[in-house]
Amino acid sequence: MARIDVRKTYKLYIGGAFPRSESGHSYEVTDSKGKFVANAALASRKDVRDAVVAARKAAAGWAGRTAYNRGQILYRIAEVMEDRRPQFEEAVRQSEGVTAAVARGQVDAAVDRLVWYAGWADKLAQVIGNANPVAGPFFNHTAPEPTGVVGVLAPQESSLLGLVSVVAPVVVTGNVAVVVSSYERPLPAVTFSEVLATSDVPGGVVNILTGDAATLGPWLAAHMDVNAIDLGGVAGDTELATSLEVAAADNLKRVRRAPAAEPDWAAEPDLSAMTAFVEAKTVWHPIGI
Amino acid sequence: MPTTAPTGPAPGLAAYADVTTSDATLRRFLHGLPGVDQVGAEARAAALGTRSIKTTAKAWALDLAIRMVDLTTLEGQDTPGKVRALASKALRPDPADPSCPSVAAVCVYGDLVGDVKAIVGDAVNVAAVATAFPSGRASMEVKLADTRDAVANGADEIDMVIDRGAFLAGRYLQVFDEIVATREACARADGSHAHLKVIFETGELQTYDNVRRASWLAMLAGADFIKTSTGKVQPAATLPVTLVMLEAVRDFREATGVQIGVKPAGGIRTTKDAIKYLVMVNEIAGDDWLDPDWFRFGASTLLNDLLMQRTKMTTGRYSGPDYFTLD
């Protein structure tokens, strides 16, 4: 008789731990053909609240790491992912209904994207910061700093590459993230959170909630202790995106607007995913004897 | 200007007695004074320089500035004839206008004090530079003899130089002791003493932190006045250096109750500059210092510019150098 496999419970990832939803709710996740795969935790507004608290707690420590250290940790995530490629391939194949080869391509691209962003950790400040030649005896320079707690509505379609493409730029710049995964394709995100938990990423730096962006987005957008929000996960839903942007104005969150349609994540990224969530700080000091 | 020494240290000053017991304590004290940010100090001085002093305020300031001038000649070529001419001018800067006040003092080398005194009597003070002016590079005995000689010749005021070498090498107690000794050498037989001005040569001290330290050191040692420069080193007096010294005398009086005078010297040539200094005195130290007893200009060419401006104020037209005496 065949062995009965041990199935995994898919949980949320908050503050470095894997809790079930505070609400006790879960939802059925199916593969692309509608076949039951697993029950995922259905994150509630209180999970959003907890995740923001965890993120805020981690923010200063993560921002205070050296850029080199953050780069090392992002690279470490890539290493651990690489190790688990077959698992991710299967998850992507199942979630997105693509062929194994396409799924493998997505996984490889996701790993490579992490490596690409890892390298930016100690270079972005050099590329977008500068010394300013002011007309007076002052040393004056501008450098980017992390915005803080960033809410990320992850892409709905690209369950892994899309996810990595929006999370990596947020954390490599020193921000912390509260991520709402793809609603229908959440399982690669959960596996990704397991990678994060074993990759030297401090607890709370990335928090991943499986659930509905339309339900959780408003709480995240209106949360007064969230500094910025990436609305990419509601691409195409202009009405929802607009209402989230309106809510985000309550504390003037930096908003990365939702595009009309989900972009091609295989395309080479530019700096915009990082520059959307940094603050230019300018420091003056007199020059004298 | 008080010419007798106080009977003992002022009560406020006694609190600082411990400061000067050793090089180490003095150093600790001087280096514990708040720092001076160069850019900020210069910006403040420049901002005060934009005050606009017009009409009645200007007329008032001109007369005050004239009364504050230490009319100076400190050249190797000075002769009794030259200093007598200068002395006459000091008494009556504008012979055409009897309402023009006399200057505060005539400042010369010690050997020429008698020649000046013969002209000005007690109407104008005579100041003598001493202590191996301008470098201060001589033995202590020589410096003190230089001082006693000038006092014996009748000097009302002694402008001494500090040993900048010792100061910059951190031998603060040596500088302190020299000032104390020079002050003692200013004593006269009748118990009074010549007024002591201590020259820092701020152009050699270089930093405002040093200027602030030198100011406190000299004030603790018994200086009656602190003075920027000999006029022989560039830069001489500047607005920001004077600003730092005015802050020092202000703070010193607040701490000890003892008021000390300030004398910028060298490089102040125009009325416009002189008025900037007066504005600074007014707004930094306060109007208690707006008096020749507490503020002086060490200058020579400044006087004629003040006189020309004064004439412009009274006649309403611009004057020219031909209408004022050379010295």
Place this chain on the structure above:
Amino acid sequence: MAFEYAPAPESRSIVDIKPSYGLFIDGEFVDGRGTSFKTINPATEETLAEVAEASEADVDLAVKAARRAFRGWSRMSGKERAKYLFRIARILQERGRELAVLESIDNGKPIKESRDVDVPIVAAHFFYYAGWADKLDYAGLGPNPQPLGVAGQVIPWNFPLLMLAWKIAPALACGNTVVLKPAETTPLTALLFAEICQQADLPPGVVNIVTGAGSTGQAVVGHPDVDKVAFTGSTDVGKAIARAVAGTDKKVTLELGGKAANIVFDDAPIDQAVEGIVGGIFFNQGHVCCAGSRLLVQESVADEVLSRLKRRMGTLRVGDPLDKNTDIGAINSAEQLARIRELSDIGESEGAERWAPPCDLPSSGFWFPPTIFTGVTQAHRIAREEVFGPVLSVLTFRTPAEAVEKANNTPYGLSAGVWTEKGSRILHMASQLRAGVVWANTFNKFDPASPFGGYKESGYGREGGRQGLAAYLKGADL
């Protein structure tokens, strides 16, 4: 003996204020279709001029003119655009005194500030961005950067001409055209700037000035054909704008309120720190978004700093803005004066101790003496809300960590000051303070090459420097 400075008034004969002004649209002054309003001299309450209030239709005309002009302006080579900006910079210098006097009359700020700070930086801003116009490829903002289109710009009354320069210079350098609305209480220098655009032969429609109040501003921001919104003003209005542009493609720069901490450590260069405190809060009557309105002073030196501060405040000269010796001029409007009074009264009723040096205030006009509140805690409203007036709240701290905590304990994050002679502490504090501009051992310094803008509810986007270009180019985001 007291040194009384005689009055030293700057002559106002250099300015020629017309009885009424229209709108500047498509290179011409035109009558508005709406009503008009009066602009007054806040130092005397005399009416200076009658100014058109642009209606929605007027704003539409202005946007259309800007759209038409955009075609030519954006396609003109950067080299040629640069020359127009250089021309404007030169005319600003040539007419500098006139602009300064007009600014002081309409705004109430002391002539020494309009003359020595505002106008020189205005000209410098145009010079700076003029040079960028043909060098955008080198700005590190991607290859062949493109302008956004029509920029709708709404500016405040505290630095009328300077804020205009911060808005218009980078917009034009990048190839955008603009519709700018100056503040209701201070429209005159913007209208004089329009005349300068004419003198410079700037192509019609590149710069359009629409005067008016809030509704005009809303029309500018909300116009569907505006591609870029740049606003400087209150955080409340900034939030309203952020809501208004939600769901559009409009790029937005918001430069909003602040409640900056000015932190003085016990090893500070104390006399310069006192100057920095005074300049930080009393410059421009405290009508400064980045004003150092919260003094955080280390307890060990609090008494000394306060006594020096009070002595220094005693030398501040409050009065006629056109007197060259005036340090603090008139409060810009009756409304603002009421707000300052209200918050100050609240400060007192909440138990903070109020102090102001004795000073004679003129009988007409809007005036408020330089004021400090001691015994203030983070819980007081005067420590949290932006007063936008010459009112300083004094708080104390014991350790650097406490200073950082208190400084950052605000929804704002525009600027901060640090005073200490210890280099490593400066760098530590600079890195910990959540503010877009940190002045260490200095305060309230501005330069066209230096980016300016806030964290958190102080807004987003930067003005000035290379970062200021990004606000007016497609894709770029710094």
